[in-house]
Amino acid sequence: MASFKKCPWTREEDMQLVNHISKYGIWNWSQMPKHAGLSRTGKSCRLRWMNYLDPQVKRGNYSQVEDQIIINMRHNGAGWSLIAESLPGRTDNEIKNRWHSRLSKRLANGTVQKMEPYREQIISETDTMMNCDYLNDNVFPEAPNLEEAYEEYPLSSYMLGASRNNTVPPTCGSTSADPHIRFWREPFSLDNVYDTDECETYVDPEFGLPKLQDWLRESCYPYYYPCYEILVPNPIS
């Protein structure tokens, strides 16, 4: 009976596997180790490739939005693999590790909180929904906790208030006349900043709007993108 290694992968083994896959592709995991000259099980090779060697794997540095997606989807009963599908580049194993090492503890001690979904609200409210597949499948477009993001890219008071109170605008049952709803539905531009007593600076004077737009585009997509079109004003000369 063939014996298989059960220990961390070496650089040489990694190279062997990568070279083999780049040459022949993935055709049969159970046969692959033999052809690649590896003393590993097919299962081990598959895991090593899927969780580590695949160049599409994104490592470390979880964003606030990613964490929030994990928390919310997990709360809604989604499996690790399903969550991984919603976080391009993240593997189920990595998400699972993230959950067990960080998020479950932070949830337990109240550092982060699950936010109530407003999926149906968004679907019924918006008439500019562009891509419903995400929503209909398994992603609930809850607003992320923006507390940390605010430190980098201060937004309007409503966004900040949403995260501080752990309530998500628009709240369930409110109408589109509600200023919170208006805020979340209206295109983001300088004209749409609500200047109220509770308002704090909406654009970081140092970074300015371009950074904010990047953040909205990259971090919030596709959770806000279906509902909000970000206007790009003329560059300030």
Add this chain to the structure above:
DNA sequence: AACTTTGGCAACCGCTTCCCT
């Protein structure tokens, strides 16, 4: 400086599901 605790991550194991014959 030495020891202990904690956190993060890679990897394994067992079970389930999928797919082909």
Add this chain to the structure above:
DNA sequence: AAGGGAAGCGGTTGCCAAAGT
């Protein structure tokens, strides 16, 4: 329809480095 192998999934373990005492 049934059986068997391959692939997928989730729980768990063990290692290691960093932080704490």
